[in-house]
Amino acid sequence: MQDKEYRILVINPGSTSTKIGVYDSSRPIFEKTIRHSTGELSSFPTIISQQSFRKKTILEAMDEEGVNISKLSAVCGRGGLLRPIEGGTYEVNGPMIKDLERGYAGQHASNLGGIIAREIASGLNIPAFIVDPVVVDEMEPIAKISGMPSIERKSIFHALNQKAMARKAAGLHGKKYEEMNLIVTHMGGGITVGVHKNGKVTDVNNGLHGDGPFSPERAGTVPAGDLIAMCFSGDFYREEVMKKLVGQGGMVGYLGTNDAVRAEKMIEAGDQKAKLVMEAMAYQVGKEIGAASAVLKGKVDAIVLTGGLAHGKRFTSLISSHVDWIADVLIFPGENELQALAEGALRVLTGEETAKEYPGALKAAKIFG
Ligand SMILES: Nc1ncnc2c1ncn2[C@@H]1O[C@H](COP(=O)(O)OP(=O)(O)OP(=O)(O)O)[C@@H](O)[C@H]1O
Numbered sequence: 001m002q003d004k005e006y007r008i009l010v011i012n013p014g015s016t017s018t019k020i021g022v023y024d025s026s027r028p029i030f031e032k033t034i035r036h037s038t039g040e041l042s043s044f045p046t047i048i049s050q051q052s053f054r055k056k057t058i059l060e061a062m063d064e065e066g067v068n069i070s071k072l073s074a075v076c077g078r079g080g081l082l083r084p085i086e087g088g089t090y091e092v093n094g095p096m097i098k099d100l101e102r103g104y105a106g107q108h109a110s111n112l113g114g115i116i117a118r119e120i121a122s123g124l125n126i127p128a129f130i131v132d133p134v135v136v137d138e139m140e141p142i143a144k145i146s147g148m149p150s151i152e153r154k155s156i157f158h159a160l161n162q163k164a165m166a167r168k169a170a171g172l173h174g175k176k177y178e179e180m181n182l183i184v185t186h187m188g189g190g191i192t193v194g195v196h197k198n199g200k201v202t203d204v205n206n207g208l209h210g211d212g213p214f215s216p217e218r219a220g221t222v223p224a225g226d227l228i229a230m231c232f233s234g235d236f237y238r239e240e241v242m243k244k245l246v247g248q249g250g251m252v253g254y255l256g257t258n259d260a261v262r263a264e265k266m267i268e269a270g271d272q273k274a275k276l277v278m279e280a281m282a283y284q285v286g287k288e289i290g291a292a293s294a295v296l297k298g299k300v301d302a303i304v305l306t307g308g309l310a311h312g313k314r315f316t317s318l319i320s321s322h323v324d325w326i327a328d329v330l331i332f333p334g335e336n337e338l339q340a341l342a343e344g345a346l347r348v349l350t351g352e353e354t355a356k357e358y359p360g361a362l363k364a365a366k367i368f369g
């Protein structure tokens, strides 16, 4: 039982919104989604240049709620496309800011999380953290072999929500996360299926760059030969092909919507194509879970389905029908990323864990060769 309260501001920047929350230890006292219209964001040439604008909207929202920022103990942001690192809570440091600003592994709204957290925290002389960024890399060497020596499989996935839901599943079993073998499937705009073996995600599909099941707006793995033929057909620019993979692929490519609720309504109205596409998405998720169970040699304590699509009862039943022979299927709809950020910061503030140090370029060169 912990008696000291810590007030933590958490920040989760998304492509069209910034979600924030203020927590007294792990208890939310205020949560808000600040929506940014396309018009508002279109005046910024890059994601990183939205930093001052987003920070201002956060401070205004807190002011409107009457939250006094001088009472904060820490600020915690969602970590972005950094160097590959193991899961956990990291104190934001200079090398991390540099990598976030230049987009070490690409541009993503979550790159702003650590930057804005540090900006607010440094003015208050309190620590800034990030927790389980999308580049968490705990993959075993065998899982990194792609089959083509010049291409290595990469770990880019919904680490924050997957790890939070895995801890929740472990709690329900009265065990520690490190004592469990779980398959956690986050199903949002992108879909990632993680093998959680004794507290480490030893294999997972790269949810950003064409790997794994198709999703509401991503194509997932497609036949490579056909993709190469498309790239060299002279009919498309590079950006157009990339969009077919991420943004305009998957469900939106087939049905013209990335909204699964709308797709379900189309099915209810008798749309056979919508039915086939939703069934195919569930089929591919089931197939990926089956592959993950083979990685764990069948020793699976539970399968977790989470993310926005896990709200859909017909969809989760379809997936369960493919995989419930492997292990119990636990359904935790939605995501709990704000809470997960607060809890990650809290584990460090209470001394339960020590903040990890993000490696600078020199150290990283030693670690990653
Ligand atoms: N009640 C619901 N029933 C069925 N599907 C739902 C429901 N609510 C949301 N969804 C679907 O979940 C998907 C979005 O999930 P989510 O909000 O987790 O994605 P995101 O946060 O935009 O992306 P990501 O999780 O990949 O970062 C959409 O297709 C949406 O229609």
Ligand SMILES: CCCC(=O)O
Pocket: 134, 156, 157, 158, 189, 190, 192, 206, 207, 208
């Ligand atoms: C897969 C990484 C997180 C995202 O979907 O944006």
